Amino acid sequence: xxxxxxxxxxxxxxxxxxxxxxxxxxxxxxxxxxxxxxxxxxxxxxxxxxxxxxxxxxxxxxxxxxxxxxxxxxxxxxxxxxxxxxxxxxxxxxxxxxxxxxxxxxxxxxxxxxxxxxxxxxxxxxxxxxxxxxxxxxxxxxxxxxxxxxxxxxxxxxxxxxxxxxxxxxxxxxxxxxxxxxxxxxxxxxxxxxxxxxxxxxxxxxxxxxxxxxxxxxxxxxxxxxxxxxxxxxxxxxxxxxxxxxxxxxxxxxxxxxxxxxxxxxxxxxxxxxxxxxxxxxxxxxxxxxxxxxxxxxxxxxxxxxxxxxxxxxxxxxxxxxxxxxxxxxxxxxxxxxxxxxxxxxxxxxxxxxxxxxxxxxxxxxxxxxxxxxxxxxxxxxxxxxxxxxxxxxx
Amino acid sequence: xxxxxxxxxxxxxxxxxxxxxxxxxxxxxxxxxxxxxxxxxxxxxxxxxxxxxxxxxxxxxxxxxxxxxxxxxxxxxxxxxxxxxxxxxxxxxxxxxxxxxxxxxxxxxxxxxxxxxxxxxxxxxxxxxxxxxxxxxxxxxxxxxxxxxxxxxxxxxxxxxxxxxxxxxxxxxxxxxxxxxxxxxxxxxxxxxxxxxxxxxxxxxxxxxxxxxxxxxxxxxxxxxxxxxxxxxxxxxxxxxxxxxxxxxxxxxxxxxxxxxxxxxxxxxxxxxxxxxxxxxxxxxxxxxxxxxxxxxxxxxxxxxxxxxxxxxxxxxxxxxx
Numbered sequence: 001x002x003x004x005x006x007x008x009x010x011x012x013x014x015x016x017x018x019x020x021x022x023x024x025x026x027x028x029x030x031x032x033x034x035x036x037x038x039x040x041x042x043x044x045x046x047x048x049x050x051x052x053x054x055x056x057x058x059x060x061x062x063x064x065x066x067x068x069x070x071x072x073x074x075x076x077x078x079x080x081x082x083x084x085x086x087x088x089x090x091x092x093x094x095x096x097x098x099x100x101x102x103x104x105x106x107x108x109x110x111x112x113x114x115x116x117x118x119x120x121x122x123x124x125x126x127x128x129x130x131x132x133x134x135x136x137x138x139x140x141x142x143x144x145x146x147x148x149x150x151x152x153x154x155x156x157x158x159x160x161x162x163x164x165x166x167x168x169x170x171x172x173x174x175x176x177x178x179x180x181x182x183x184x185x186x187x188x189x190x191x192x193x194x195x196x197x198x199x200x201x202x203x204x205x206x207x208x209x210x211x212x213x214x215x216x217x218x219x220x221x222x223x224x225x226x227x228x229x230x231x232x233x234x235x236x237x238x239x240x241x242x243x244x245x246x247x248x249x250x251x252x253x254x255x256x257x258x259x260x261x262x263x264x265x266x267x268x269x270x271x272x273x274x275x276x277x278x279x280x281x282x283x284x285x286x287x288x289x290x291x292x293x294x295x296x297x298x299x300x301x302x303x304x305x306x307x308x309x310x311x312x313x314x315x316x317x318x319x320x321x322x323x324x325x326x327x328x329x330x331x332x333x334x335x336x337x338x339x340x341x342x343x344x345x346x347x348x349x350x351x352x353x354x355x356x357x358x359x360x361x362x363x364x365x366x367x368x369x370x371x372x373x374x375x376x377x378x379x380x381x382x383x384x385x386x387x388x389x390x391x392x393x394x395x
Numbered sequence: 396x397x398x399x400x401x402x403x404x405x406x407x408x409x410x411x412x413x414x415x416x417x418x419x420x421x422x423x424x425x426x427x428x429x430x431x432x433x434x435x436x437x438x439x440x441x442x443x444x445x446x447x448x449x450x451x452x453x454x455x456x457x458x459x460x461x462x463x464x465x466x467x468x469x470x471x472x473x474x475x476x477x478x479x480x481x482x483x484x485x486x487x488x489x490x491x492x493x494x495x496x497x498x499x500x501x502x503x504x505x506x507x508x509x510x511x512x513x514x515x516x517x518x519x520x521x522x523x524x525x526x527x528x529x530x531x532x533x534x535x536x537x538x539x540x541x542x543x544x545x546x547x548x549x550x551x552x553x554x555x556x557x558x559x560x561x562x563x564x565x566x567x568x569x570x571x572x573x574x575x576x577x578x579x580x581x582x583x584x585x586x587x588x589x590x591x592x593x594x595x596x597x598x599x600x601x602x603x604x605x606x607x608x609x610x611x612x613x614x615x616x617x618x619x620x621x622x623x624x625x626x627x628x629x630x631x632x633x634x635x636x637x638x639x640x641x642x643x644x645x646x647x648x649x650x651x652x653x654x655x656x657x658x659x660x661x662x663x664x665x666x667x668x669x670x671x672x673x674x675x676x677x678x679x680x681x682x683x684x685x686x687x688x689x690x691x692x693x694x695x696x697x698x699x700x701x702x703x704x705x706x707x708x709x710x711x712x713x714x715x716x717x
Contacts, residue, residue, distance in 0.1 A: 032514055033607070033673060033674050035607070035673070048517050049517070053673055054673075063610075064640040064641045164536075166519050166535075167425075167519060168425070259434070259436075261464070262417075262432075262464060263431060263432040263434065263457075265462075266616055267612045267616040268610075268613075269611040269613045269670075269672045272609045283639050285638060294639075296610075296639045299611075302612070317464070318461065318464065349425065353613050353617050353669070355424040355425065357424070360425075
């Protein structure tokens with residue numbers, strides 16, 4: 001499709017047009033904090049701050065979501081006496097049934113997904129959805145998640161090219177790009193006076209019926225191309241992916257994990273700001289005889305995350321939880337889905353209370369065992385098969 | 396000799412003598428606008444250690460149970476005034492073994508609020524320097540700006556009554572000037588606005604500020620006196636005592652549990668505030684609780700080693716007077 005142009009002052013009108021058919025979600029600043037929020041006319045979209053605190057994953061994979069309501073009703077056996085038989089309201093059969101205690105269970109499944117358009121996310125955020133699709137979308141027929149997929153289906157992603165990537169961005173190091181197309185339905189690029197707009201999918205195309213969208217001039221298209229090239233050259237490549245899976249496996253017992261994890265406080269910030277992390281837990285809440293089943297985000301730094309019913313916890317030590325996050329993203333997940341579970345947005349670095357740097361971790365642990373120190377499982381011939389990692393594999 | 400030199404000297408000596416397995420201090424992070432906790436095992440690495448007004452981390456949290464690696468490590472730790480009070484609170488309850496730690500006290504004249512600085516720039520900060528009460532900031536695209544340090548201090552530092560460590564084995568340089576604690580009561584003006592609200596307005600305000608909480612547990616895990624962090628009632632699923640759902644009411648309950656559990660130990664060091672990735676003003680409830688304790692019992696948490704935490708003793712005089 002031809003490249004379109006939207007003038008900057010028409011952006012609110014464009015979002016208003018989109019909002020006629022779907023909920024619009026966009027990065028909005030409130031109390032000095034930029035987060036993705038439902039947009040309404042009059043709210044300013046904040047695109048000067050490169051990344052909202054969190055990726056917009058919470059609008060597709062909700063932080064907590066009730067998906068089942070249930071209730072019990074216990075019918076107590078009534079006294080079977082002559083009185084019951086003479087009771088006009090109950091026949092003979094009813095009297096017999098009432099003599100047996102029985103329980104009625106009512107279950108109602110909830111799965112509401114209405115159309116939404118997420119505007120102003122970055123290509124790395126969009127890529128996060130693609131990687132979550134692998135897990136929730138039935139990749140290889142393992143598992144199909146109706147909650148996630150209903151929302152994902154109803155969601156259109158209108159990304160904006162990163163003009164000025166941060167020093168903590170590393171999308172190009174893992175195969176992404178500040179103007180990446182993966183998962184993006186339509187891409188907006190800031191040029192003088194407005195945006196060029198390119199749709200890559202039918203969903204993206206469907207949002208572009210707005211009357212003030214004009215065809216972009218050659219000069220505008222050229223400028224957009226230049227912005228993309230400039231942005232790409234600004235992104236650092238802080239580590240190499242070459243051999244990273246093998247090296248992580250070889251370094252599984254490496255002493256350097258103990259050194260790197262020391263300042264980790266084992267909170268879940270990195271996973272909750274991450275566009276890719278998708279772990280969740282399921283719980284029931286019951287008040288008297290009515291309850292609901294819900295799921296909430298969970299994270300591998302939660303000490304209870306791997307605690308077993310027996311009380312045993314295979315990842316009792318903080319360092320082993322730390323090791324899991326990076327190994328999962330660059331070893332276990334790639335083994336299963338042949339793709340990385342990271343899109344290089346750098347949020348985990350910026351928002352970590354102690355600024356643990358994933359780039360540093362991968363530079364050390366993704367290097368051959370001599371750098372990471374300690375024993376090498378591979379060298380001792382005891383390397384676990386990729387799909388049976390000793391540390392467990394998350395799905 | 397600067398405080399930084401003192402810290403390095405004490406660390407070198409303690410490591411060389413085998414007194415500790417590692418020393419926890421501060422070092423620069425991925426650029427010179429950030430300071431992160433440093434764990435130094437080798438005397439050759441002590442030059443990493445820095446001391447400047449960016450050293451906001453309360454390192455005492457790395458002493459609490461299940462945090463050290465190995466678990467029985469002998470640890471040297473640098474503490475500012477507020478940090479030392481959290482350490483004393485842990486020592487009062489024998490939650491940290493005094494014989495396993497070596498404490499380097501660092502008199503502190505205030506830590507700058509990096510988030511205040513961050514909001515002054517559209518670009519990202521890459522270098523922050525300090526001289527003569529001024530803070531100089533350089534951004535990635537070369538913009539520079541200078542601020543008065545006093546204008547960008549952390550709010551908790553403005554109200555600080557204990558700038559010098561109350562407990563230390565060695566102290567890095569001479570003490571800084573202290574307020575006259577004997578004759579002046581703490582300054583609670585920062586929470587006056589909250590206190591003047593009606594109950595309904597308080598409830599509404601608290602639900603509003605906690606609405607954005609993402610339950611990452613950074614506030615809890617970074618808190619030195621939240622020592623059951625890995626068995627926290629807030630995330631227990633069996634039994635499920637606090638709802639795991641996110642929502643204004645659920646989040647408020649979650650934070651209330653935190654506040655009550657640290658009452659009497661929390662000196663409002665503000666570590667939770669700074670750790671919160673979504674910038675919730677967590678200090679509010681903790682300060683309020685501190686005020687209640689001060690008004691009722693004239694108690695300031697973590698000040699004297701031989702004192703018992705006020706909520707763990709029962710004195711009949713408290714209820715009925717002398």
